[in-house]
Amino acid sequence: MITKPIFGFSLLLFLSFIFNQNICYAQDPPSITGYTCNPNQFNPCQTYVLYRARGPEFLDLASIGDLFSVSRLMIANPSNISNPNTTLVNDQPLFIPITCSCNNINTTFGSISYAGFNYSFKSGDTMYGISTSKYQNLTTYQSVEAVNPTVVPENIDIGQSIKFPIFCKCPNTTSSQNQPRLLISYVFQPNDNISSIASRFRVTPQSITQINGNNTKILDTLFIPLSNLPNLTQPASSNTPPPPTPPATPAPVNQENDRKGTVIGLAIGLGVCGVLLILVLGLFYREKTVKKEGYSDVERQKSLYVGSKKGSFVDKDVEVNLLADVSECLDKYKMYKMEQIWEATDGFDEGCLIQGSVYKGTIDGEVFAIKKMKWNAREELKILQKVNHGNLVKLEGFCIDPKEANCFLVYEYVENGSLHSWIHGEKPEKLSWKTRLRIATDVANGLLYIHEHTRPRVVHKDIKTSNILLDTNMRAKVANFGLAKSGCNAITMHIVGTQGYISPEYLTDGIVSTKMDVFSFGVVLLELVSGKEAIDDEGKVLWAKINDFSEGSEERKVRKLQEWMDDSLLREELTMESVMNVMSVAISCLNKDPSRRPGMIEIVYALSKSIDLFTDDSEEGLSPRQVTAR
Structure with missing residues (x-):
């Protein structure tokens, strides 16, 4: 008699469990493999994710910055936090900058858009735990498995580095000029609804559903369309300054002990002076010996860099001062030792020289570009720590040489060299029109980021083909921020730059x-179309000839352009409408009145149209507007 109620109750629980399971899975599960994209029509972009501080591990910007490979300032500035060292509170909202790009995974999943971050596994970590807890469902463990196909989830070693794809999207610049400038990644929470999210970001619910559809579920990644990054309302800082340390109670003075201490102090002082005198004489003798023995300059430099690891008190003071100059960058970049830089470049051997003062070097099996410079890198480092974009060359770390007051910036190595060498050098393979269009769009996207998504805005000041580098996929990255300035609309008397690229208002x-x-x-676009140098052997600038293409009938403009184009392009099957569109962009960029030049948003949009024109005609076959070899 007792078993029936128990059995009935158990059956009820079982049916309840089944019912709940059916409720949970009545709808499709959240996206688990990411958001598909087309690499040929996808421009990398700088965007943000909304992340929440969570204790006990992620209640400071340094630990969160390590998770996303950014500095504290890169989180503090967009998140409306004045003090990057502040202690955060649970669920405090933060904007984390990420670079979104389209990445091919495999034949099963195709390409998805994400920002990849490497995470080194610790004891107790799992793909699922990292995805849901540390990255707060901004990715899924299924997507992590797809991005790391050779990794066995049950057999990950402690310290092993795994890439975690953070879901993101970029605005489609080709569809409409009214497209949002930003798509923020936001994880749909259990207590959320579309209306509450729209109210929080001050957008309309329709704009959210237009991007994400109507079937949003808990823990899905939503993309919030924004024109500008909103100000986050942050709680008052809970930090209170530590109480002042009470002054130590002085010990009673014993005159006899005091006299003994004085004598001992004098003895120590005289001993130190004697040792220093011996060292000075020894160094003087060593210098004379070195000269007599005929050491080469390279050998003497190596003995300075490698032979002495302790250094003098002066070197240590210099190093401390130089480190103080870049203290804001220390939490983001790796600090290399001078011995590593020396060995990486074979003692700055000419065989490792790329160009100027940039050397190719290998550190721990990885190839880098190492830029040697006198100590004027502070401003460049301050600017570089604010930027993080796929079309900008990434700074990996730096090294300080206190002996010579030098700084060495260690950049990612971009395999295919500069655009200048491809257009004007003796490369056996010339760039196709499609490749040139993609390079132009990549550079425009990099400039769009530093002009619109950094605060204060960054002006590069030295855009030229030799400062545009090409990776293995022939995608472009803007390099060399040595002349860059943070902040604009300023006036300077110190004119720097490269002749042929300098704007008239800056020069005068x-x-x-x-x-x-x-x-x-605009000058770079002219070089891409014509294959000609920015300034010729007679000192005439290329941009002075643009009037030839803005006068007369359309037929005359096309004919003049064909006469001016790079010969290698004339042997291609391409649409002249696409080339004419790029020339129109170049001419507008080169307007002598800076207020009449377009912004980079308009330029990116116009270049995307050129790509569409070329792609559409290429897919449809030859059209009457296409040109072949003369």
């Missing part, structure tokens, strides 16, 4: 603005 009046980069970019 010293006006620094983003429009000077736009002008230089």
Whole structure:
């Protein structure tokens, strides 16, 4: 008699469990493999994820910055936090900058858009735990498995590095000029609804559903369309300054002990002076010996860099001062030792020289580009720590040489060299029109990021083909921020730059603005179309000839352009409408009035149209507007 109620109750629990399971899975599960994209029509972009501080591990910007490979300032600035060292509170919202790109995974899943971050596994970590807890469902463990196909989830070693794909999207610049400038990644929470999210970000519910559809589920990644990054309301800092340390109670003075201490102090002082005198004489003798023995300059430098690891007190003081200059960068970049830089470049051997003062070097089996410079890198480091974009060359770390007051910046190595060498060098393979279009769009996206998504805005000031590098996929990255300036609309008397690329208003009046980069970019477009140098052997600038293409009938413009184009392009089957469109962009960039030049948003949109024109005609076959070899 007792078993029936128990059995009935158990059956009820079982049916309840089944019912609940059916409720949970009545709808499709959240996206688990990411968001598909087309690499040929996808421009990498700088965007953000909304992340929440969570204790006990992630209640400070340093630990969160390590998770996303950014500095504290890169989180503090967009998140409306004045003090990057502040202690955060649970669920405090943060904007984390990420670079979104389209990445091919495999034949099963195709390509998805994500920002990849390497995470080193610790004891007790799992793919599922890291995805749901540390990265707060901004990715899924299924997507992590797809991105790391050779990794066995049950057999990950402690310290092993795994890439975690953070879901993201970039605005489709080709569909409409009214597209949002940003798509913020936001994880749909259990207590959320579309209306509450729209209210929080001050957008309309329709704009969210237009991007994400109507079937959003808990823990899905939503993409919030925004024109500008909103100000986050942050709680008052809970940090309170530590109480002042009470002064130590002085011990009673014993005159006899005091006299003994004085005598001992004098003895120690005289001993130190004697030792220093011996060292000075020894160094003087060693210098004379070195000269007599005929050491080469390279051997003497190596003995300075490698032979002495302790250094002098002066070197240590210099190093401390130089480190103080870059203290804001220490939590983001790796600090290399001088011995590593020396060995990586074979003692700065000419065989490792790439160009100028940039050397190719290998550290721990990885190839880098190492830029040697006197100690004027502080501003460049301050700017580089603010930028993080797929179309900008990434700074990996730096090294300080206190003996010579040098700084060495260690960059990612970009395999295919500069655009200048491909257009003007003796490369056996010439760049196709499709490749040139993609390079132009990549550079435009990099400039769009530094002009619009950094605060204060960054002006590169030295855009030219030798500062545009090409990776293994022939995608472009803007390099060399040595002349860059944070902040614009300034006036300077110190004119720097490369002849042929300098804008008229900067050359005559010293006006620094983003429009000077736009002008230089226009010159780069002329080089891509014509294959000609920015300045010829007679000192004539290339941009002075643009009037030839803005006068007369359309037929005359096309004919003049064909006469001016790179010969290798004339042997291709391409649409002249696409080339004419790029020339129109270049001419508008080169307007002598900076206020009439377009911004990089308009330029990216116009270049995307050129790609569409070329792609559409290529897919449809030859059209009457296409040109072949003369």
